[in-house]
Amino acid sequence: MAIKVHGPMLSPAVVRVVATLNEKNLDFEFIHVDLQKGDHKKEPFISLNPFGQVPAFEDGDLKLFESRAITQYIAHTYGDKGNQLLPNDPKKLAIMSVWIEVEAQKFDPVGSKLSYEIVIKPMLGMVSDDAIVTENEEKLSKLLDVYESRFKNSKYLGGDSFTLADLHHAPVLHYLIGTKMKSLFNSRPHVSAWVADILARPAWAKSLELTK
């Protein structure tokens, strides 16, 4: 099989890549990397990503890392397969890129801190830091106000159709929606409809099966 994804399915960045492959209906080999054993800091993984972080990705002789670079490669290279994840029009593509940056620079730092504190830490028997939770809950609330406004003019972040800009949010959204943060999403009708929409996609359900 030509395409390989390396990483644990617990990592949102890994699931982001897997969900993109499932949207494009592509076969791939999944290679588990054991973070607790430190396999991401050793060979052979470190030759795939010198920063020692998951995921890593292979497509034949091409080796990539950084989840958002990988998803964009997949969406562009396999444009004719599965579901379209990019707008055709260059101006619409640029607007999608703006929201890809918003996810990476604004949503992910806040959402990842929250999911670490209230999902991952309890899973590992650690205690959540309430101050970090409160600080990031406030940031998420302000961010979702902007998203709510965006959805008054646009069904999805990038425009009228589902794109990578929406997909990139799914792994962290999935974690947060199972916590008390749910009320931040549910209290905003457009955000709530968007979350329900993107987490109901068949490719997303298929991606979650790998986490089990």
Added chain:
Amino acid sequence: MAIKVHGPMLSPAVVRVVATLNEKNLDFEFIHVDLQKGDHKKEPFISLNPFGQVPAFEDGDLKLFESRAITQYIAHTYGDKGNQLLPNDPKKLAIMSVWIEVEAQKFDPVGSKLSYEIVIKPMLGMVSDDAIVTENEEKLSKLLDVYESRFKNSKYLGGDSFTLADLHHAPVLHYLIGTKMKSLFNSRPHVSAWVADILARPAWAKSLELTK
């Protein structure tokens, strides 16, 4: 004039966009946004970027924000103007995207904290936080070890030629190279040559003129 850039030239994200326009030899109108007066949190700016952050960008009726989305739009849309900033081959383009993500996710958070502490704070009469400086100096040092290895096989981050992946680093590099952090760059021969190369580009010198 069709292209407009909104923001103060003190902001690395604004200079990143200006440097891209200069590489492509494009004319543009520069509209100063006074952050100290809070103009980025009010109309008309807030209609260009609902998050109230610089830069904002207009090309005719297209309105964008997030510097890295803007530079990619410019490089793709004006591919035939000025200097080529993107590889033609899709696999090389994907590798460039990996290093665009490395800048955004790893270099920028560390570099921006350092330049805020040791360049911007003293400029505003504030005192640097030594603990933050030390912590980020260590992170930058480890990061530059990976860059040094990268440059043993590749003249630029994205491959054999200068691309957006290199350009995106220039504004924060320019700040850091004027501080005691200079030794972190100079002690690594390949990194040092790369810094000298990208800061010697005519489009970069032209961009700095606007900061004066």
